[in-house]
Amino acid sequence: MDHGYKILGSFEDLFSQDITGKLFLLTMGDMRIRKDLTDRIYSRGGIIPTLIHPTARVSKFAHVSQNGVLIAPNCIVQADVTIADGVVMRDQALICHTTNIESFVFIGPQALVGALLNIKEFVFIGQKSLLISKKAKIIGPNSIVGAGSVVTKSFESGTTVIGNPAKLLETKGTSTEVNP
Numbered sequence: 001m002d003h004g005y006k007i008l009g010s011f012e013d014l015f016s017q018d019i020t021g022k023l024f025l026l027t028m029g030d031m032r033i034r035k036d037l038t039d040r041i042y043s044r045g046g047i048i049p050t051l052i053h054p055t056a057r058v059s060k061f062a063h064v065s066q067n068g069v070l071i072a073p074n075c076i077v078q079a080d081v082t083i084a085d086g087v088v089m090r091d092q093a094l095i096c097h098t099t100n101i102e103s104f105v106f107i108g109p110q111a112l113v114g115a116l117l118n119i120k121e122f123v124f125i126g127q128k129s130l131l132i133s134k135k136a137k138i139i140g141p142n143s144i145v146g147a148g149s150v151v152t153k154s155f156e157s158g159t160t161v162i163g164n165p166a167k168l169l170e171t172k173g174t175s176t177e178v179n180p
């Protein structure tokens with residue numbers, strides 16, 4: 001048992017069954033694992049619906065993918081925001097207007113993602129971080145924004161940034177900071 005729910009079996013048990021048309025909720029924070037499982041579920045005909053908590057406020061002018069997005073309690077999504085497949089927004093996160101969130105981005109609790117930004121796929125935005133409108137224009141794919149960071153400019157792929165103002169902690173890709 002886990003939190004009162006009976007554990008029915010492993011993933012292998014699951015994928016040995018016919019899951020056509022069955023609904024799934026994925027709760028893990030590791031977005032690579034989430035993506036792998038998503039692919040496996042879709043390829044076998046399963047469905048991962050987008051779930052938006054009733055206390056979240058999502059503008060009718062926002063565009064939220066119907067595939068596997070999770071928007072937790074008290075989040076706010078403003079107008080002209082685009083949210084792609086598999087994005088997770090944890091509690092009280094806020095995305096300001098005209099910002100584009102690519103697939104499998106994780107946005108931690110109470111993070112504030114400013115307006116007119118472009119957050120590329122698999123970016124991890126730590127809890128209570130602040131990405132300043134217009135200034136943090138592009139956060140490159142697979143980058144990590146440390147908890148509580150204040151991001152005042154763009155960063156390219158595979159970077160981890162921390163602090164106020166956010167500075168590079170390490171670079172996993174070949175690229176470094178890009179022009180703000």
Ligand SMILES: CC(C)(COP(=O)(O)OP(=O)(O)OC[C@H]1O[C@@H](n2cnc3c(N)ncnc32)[C@H](O)[C@@H]1OP(=O)(O)O)[C@@H](O)C(=O)NCCC(=O)NCCS
Nearest residue numbers: 090108109125126127144145146147148149160161162163
């Ligand atoms: C940025 C982060 C990924 C770095 O983790 P890490 O690679 O294990 O790095 P370390 O913990 O070894 O820290 C390296 C250095 O950066 C500092 N540091 C780490 N995270 C920091 C942060 N968010 N802000 C400021 N400094 C930070 C550490 O103090 C350490 O400094 P030192 O070398 O002077 O001692 C992690 O600290 C973090 O912020 N994760 C986000 C967690 C989160 O928001 N989760 C959401 C869950 S719902």
